[in-house]
Amino acid sequence: MEILAQLVVSGIALGMIYGLIAFGYQLTFATSGTLNFGQGEALMLGALVGLTLVGHMSYWLMIPLVIVFGALQGIFVERVGVLPALKTKSEFGWIMTTISLAIIFKNVAENIWGHDDITFPSPLPTAPLQFFGIRVLPMEILVVVGALAIILAVELFNRKSIYGKAVVATSSDRDAAGLMGINTGMVITFSYALSSMTAAFAGVLIAPLTLTGATMGVVLGLKAFSVAIIGGLNSGMGVIVGGLILGIAETTTGYYISTGYKDVPGLLLLLLVLSIKPAGMFGKSVIKKV
Amino acid sequence: MSATNKIAIVLAIAVAASLPSIWSNPYYVHLMVMIGIYSILLLGLDIVVGYVGEVSLGHAALFGIGSYTVGVLNFQLGVPFLLAIPVSIVVTAVFGAILALPALRVNGPYLAMVTLAFGTIIQILINEMTFLTNGPLGLSIRKPVFFGHQITGADYYYIVLAALVLTLFVVQRILKSHLGRAFEALHDSPVASDCMGVNVYGYKVYAFVLSAGIAGLAGGLFTYSEEYISPNTYSFELTILFLLAVIMGGRKTRVGPILGAIIVVMLPNVLSDIDLFRKISTGIAIFAVLYSVYAVAVGQRTLKQLALPMLVIIALAVSGYVMRSITDQRLTIFGVMILFVVYYLPNGIMGFLRGIILKVRPQWIHRHELALEQGDKQHIWSVPDHPVTARGYLLEARNIVMQFGGLKALNQVNLEVKKGSIHGLIGPNGSGKSTMMNVLTGIYKPTSGEIEFNGKFITGATPSSIAGEGIARTFQNVQLFGEMTAVENVLVGLHHTYRHSLLDVVFHTPRCRKEKLAARMRAASLLKFVGLADLANEEARNLPYGKQRLLEIARALALNPNLLLLDEPAAGLTAPDIKELIVMINKIRGHGITVILIEHHMDVVMSICDTVTVLDFGQKIAEGTPAMIQSDEKVIEAYLGGSVAKAA
Numbered sequence: 025m026e027i028l029a030q031l032v033v034s035g036i037a038l039g040m041i042y043g044l045i046a047f048g049y050q051l052t053f054a055t056s057g058t059l060n061f062g063q064g065e066a067l068m069l070g071a072l073v074g075l076t077l078v079g080h081m082s083y084w085l086m087i088p089l090v091i092v093f094g095a096l097q098g099i100f101v102e103r104v105g106v107l108p109a110l111k112t113k114s115e116f117g118w119i120m121t122t123i124s125l126a127i128i129f130k131n132v133a134e135n136i137w138g139h140d141d142i143t144f145p146s147p148l149p150t151a152p153l154q155f156f157g158i159r160v161l162p163m164e165i166l167v168v169v170g171a172l173a174i175i176l177a178v179e180l181f182n183r184k185s186i187y188g189k190a191v192v193a194t195s196s197d198r199d200a201a202g203l204m205g206i207n208t209g210m211v212i213t214f215s216y217a218l219s220s221m222t223a224a225f226a227g228v229l230i231a232p233l234t235l236t237g238a239t240m241g242v243v244l245g246l247k248a249f250s251v252a253i254i255g256g257l258n259s260g261m262g263v264i265v266g267g268l269i270l271g272i273a274e275t276t277t278g279y280y281i282s283t284g285y286k287d288v289p290g291l292l293l294l295l296l297v298l299s300i301k302p303a304g305m306f307g308k309s310v311i312k313k314v
Numbered sequence: 315m316s317a318t319n320k321i322a323i324v325l326a327i328a329v330a331a332s333l334p335s336i337w338s339n340p341y342y343v344h345l346m347v348m349i350g351i352y353s354i355l356l357l358g359l360d361i362v363v364g365y366v367g368e369v370s371l372g373h374a375a376l377f378g379i380g381s382y383t384v385g386v387l388n389f390q391l392g393v394p395f396l397l398a399i400p401v402s403i404v405v406t407a408v409f410g411a412i413l414a415l416p417a418l419r420v421n422g423p424y425l426a427m428v429t430l431a432f433g434t435i436i437q438i439l440i441n442e443m444t445f446l447t448n449g450p451l452g453l454s455i456r457k458p459v460f461f462g463h464q465i466t467g468a469d470y471y472y473i474v475l476a477a478l479v480l481t482l483f484v485v486q487r488i489l490k491s492h493l494g495r496a497f498e499a500l501h502d503s504p505v506a507s508d509c510m511g512v513n514v515y516g517y518k519v520y521a522f523v524l525s526a527g528i529a530g531l532a533g534g535l536f537t538y539s540e541e542y543i544s545p546n547t548y549s550f551e552l553t554i555l556f557l558l559a560v561i562m563g564g565r566k567t568r569v570g571p572i573l574g575a576i577i578v579v580m581l582p583n584v585l586s587d588i589d590l591f592r593k594i595s596t597g598i599a600i601f602a603v604l605y606s607v608y609a610v611a612v613g614q615r616t617l618k619q620l621a622l623p624m625l626v627i628i629a630l631a632v633s634g635y636v637m638r639s640i641t642d643q644r645l646t647i648f649g650v651m652i653l654f655v656v657y658y659l660p661n662g663i664m665g666f667l668r669g670i671i672l673k674v675r676p677q678w679i680h681r682h683e684l685a686l687e688q689g690d691k692q693h694i695w696s697v698p699d700h701p702v703t704a705r706g707y708l709l710e711a712r713n714i715v716m717q718f719g720g721l722k723a724l725n726q727v728n729l730e731v732k733k734g735s736i737h738g739l740i741g742p743n744g745s746g747k748s749t750m751m752n753v754l755t756g757i758y759k760p761t762s763g764e765i766e767f768n769g770k771f772i773t774g775a776t777p778s779s780i781a782g783e784g785i786a787r788t789f790q791n792v793q794l795f796g797e798m799t800a801v802e803n804v805l806v807g808l809h810h811t812y813r814h815s816l817l818d819v820v821f822h823t824p825r826c827r828k829e830k831l832a833a834r835m836r837a838a839s840l841l842k843f844v845g846l847a848d849l850a851n852e853e854a855r856n857l858p859y860g861k862q863r864l865l866e867i868a869r870a871l872a873l874n875p876n877l878l879l880l881d882e883p884a885a886g887l888t889a890p891d892i893k894e895l896i897v898m899i900n901k902i903r904g905h906g907i908t909v910i911l912i913e914h915h916m917d918v919v920m921s922i923c924d925t926v927t928v929l930d931f932g933q934k935i936a937e938g939t940p941a942m943i944q945s946d947e948k949v950i951e952a953y954l955g956g957s958v959a960k961a962a
Binding site for chain 2: 302
């Protein structure tokens with residue numbers, strides 16, 4: 025029982041990271057109906073840039089810089105990959121361009137930081153805290169708090185500020201919002217900046233717990249997508265719950281079956297959710313008007 | 315197929331067969347074998363990507379399943395080549411079905427990610443199931459032995475060539491049949507396909523399974539070619555390579571995948587040799603500069619449009635001279651190539667060439683098979699698939715409620731349609747008429763209520779099965795298959811008359827030919843009936859709006875319906891055309907087809923309807939003969955507002 029509780033606690037931190045990346049998918053999908061297939065690479069770049077910066081400054085000072093870098097990277101992806109495809113209304117187009125940008129980012133990262141995984145110095149003590157016999161790393165608590173904080177901040181921004189209203193309006197009807205004088209192109213660019221920013225932030229949060237390297241993003245991005253589908257692409261609550269389910273499923277499978285299989289349950293869950301409720305567990309299914 | 319085409323094909327095969335005697339170096343032969351194997355896979359992938367229009371990132375995994383099926387069968391059980399290959403096709407097709415059944419419920423980015431997830435699972439499974447696959451160590455097998463003769467690399471080339479020719483032949487036959495037409499139709503307008511009885515989900519799964527089977531064949535051949543397989547081959551990069559090849563070669567062509575295969579097989583060689591890379595990239599840059607100078611001079615493109623791609627190409631060529639080694643940058647170059655192809659060569663090399671030929675010799679390009687049949691009167695009508703058995707009312711909808719969020723678009727509506735009548739459905743804009751149509755044809759599932767049609771309950775059934783029961787429709791906002799010709803549109807409506815199987819298609823059996831001929835005759839006759847006989851070979855999107863509406867009627871009649879729903883057929887028609895339409899609708903009724911008519915032209919409604927139902931704000935406010943409706947106070951109020959009594 026204690027082992028199970030321990031696995032659940034470890035799964036929560038991991039799950040929050042998945043949820044945070046999935047949240048990034050939601051942001052761009054809401055405004056433009058597109059996703060960045062290189063979301064995992066945005067995370068990886070954030071982590072590696074953070075690693076370089078942390079050599080010159082403290083972890084806490086590095087975070088805002090990484091966030092700025094993430095935003096710029098998101099704008100680049102939107103301008104080069106998504107905008108031209110949106111103009112030609114080619115779904116195939118943006119899927120392929122964001123994938124190819126992801127490949128390029130990974131290759132560039134390999135050439136700059138090398139092929140090997142590097143440890144990221146932890147800003148907090150690495151000695152675990154004990155709660156009722158369950159060990160929790162201080163960094164894991166930071167991950168949960170940080171992820172929830174950024175999701176809350178974005179949600180508050182969307183609900184309370186006038187700029188947030190523009191984002192919400194664009195999400196619900198891009199053409200109508202455009203006709204009301206909202207610069208929807210700008211909103212989409214902004215959503216990409218925000219999305220890559222959360223991914224980069226997720227990168228520096230998770231980095232001290234795992235290893236950093238050019239290939240760290242691929243699997244994370246894919247699993248976060250599973251989370252977005254499982255939770256529903258239009259439900260903020262969904263990604264958190266979906267992330268937790270996946271994180272816990274992984275740590276428990278890793279322990280009880282084999283670490284080699286730890287990626288399987290999440291992907292199977294993805295196929296299962298799709299065959300039962302394609303809109304996701306928390307997603308609203310929208311009736312397509314004809 | 316014309317004689318010149320046949321000669322060209324025979325020549326191409328002869329050239330391909332003589333290649334090993336020109337390049338006898340085993341390394342070159344091996345490259346040619348790889349091109350053949352990739353071509354087979356890409357021909358299958360094009361069915362999904364080109365025809366159905368979905369992005370699959372799972373084809374490397376399917377290829378891997380084919381490879382490992384052969385590998386495991388041969389390594390663990392010693393199954394011979396001639397048995398292992400067919401088994402690998404079947405096993406991969408089954409895996410394709412397992413993936414497609416849940417995955418194709420979604421589309422676009424979802425499907426891409428789901429297939430990617432599938433690819434990841436398969437790679438993990440191959441790695442972990444060591445008792446079968448030998449895990450990361452991989453499997454070794456030998457090339458087959460036929461009649462005591464050990465097949466060599468050069469012999470194997472001919473086996474692959476034979477498989478490629480066979481695949482080309484089969485894929486061509488399938489795509490030119492009603493199946494290929496169904497694939498194109500569902501890509502063009504999924505809603506219309508479903509309402510024409512072509513089950514979109516079902517045919518997508520069909521296309522995917524076919525494609526998977528072909529990937530299995532390619533995978534099996536690959537195992538025997540390499541004689542060693544390991545899990546790392548079937549990676550994400552391989553999947554992207556396949557997609558690049560399909561778009562680069564040119565979608566929806568048979569030559570495109572082969573061109574694409576040549577490029578992606580040669581690519582790693584180009585990218586490992588810096589000198590070769592320099593030469594080729596310089597060559598491409600020179601060609602591109604010359605082309606853009608020409609394009610700007612002719613005025614076809616502006617300098618601004620061409621500046622960015624030019625810059626990229628030249629930068630690529632220059633980077634070749636700056637870099638010492640290229641292998642580290644391999645993936646970046648690969649990524650830049652995809653970006654370039656997506657933006658500047660979206661129709662691939664074949665599409666690009668076709669565009670050039672279209673300017674110089676337009677008569678060489680045949681986009682569509684020409685239909686030259688002349689229709690006649692006796693072939694217009696056919697017996698419905700399900701005879702009318704209901705007495706009195708053909709259709710009864712009871713207490714239909716359709717709720718969108720808080721809005722009740724239909725609130726407790728009852729509708730009874732008498733057999734053989736023309737039933738008008740009118741009401742102001744937003745009163746729920748079209749919603750009713752969509753509920754009746756299964757596009758919307760009603761929140762509550764039930765629908766009985768011809769003695770059967772069809773509430774909640776899928777649009778394609780409702781179409782199969784004999785309800786055909788047209789759409790308020792025209793839903794034609796725009797890139798197909800008028801006659802092809804009608805042929806999609808006739809899809810249900812094709813009862814022959816995949817094997818009939820491949821072997822072109824007499825049964826298949828007979829059904830094909832009958833359908834074409836019928837289609838020509840239907841076009842003649844709606845007055846579009848001389849526009850049969852015109853693409854639907856080029857027809858004027860009014861004609862498009864008539865084409866939709868012809869397509870709907872092709873279903874042999876018992877009930878025809880016409881959603882504003884007179885919109886966009888001129889006054890004389892409307893008169894013809896009235897004659898046409900009366901003729902349709904004369905052949906025993908019940909009609910529900912939504913229309914805003916009151917003269918049309920009042921002159922031909924037997925009964926009229928009036929909706930307002932989702933509720934039925936009146937029903938009766940046209941004369942009764944015209945004097946109904948509620949109706950007048952709904953249309954003109956205010957109370958009549960007060961105004962008077």
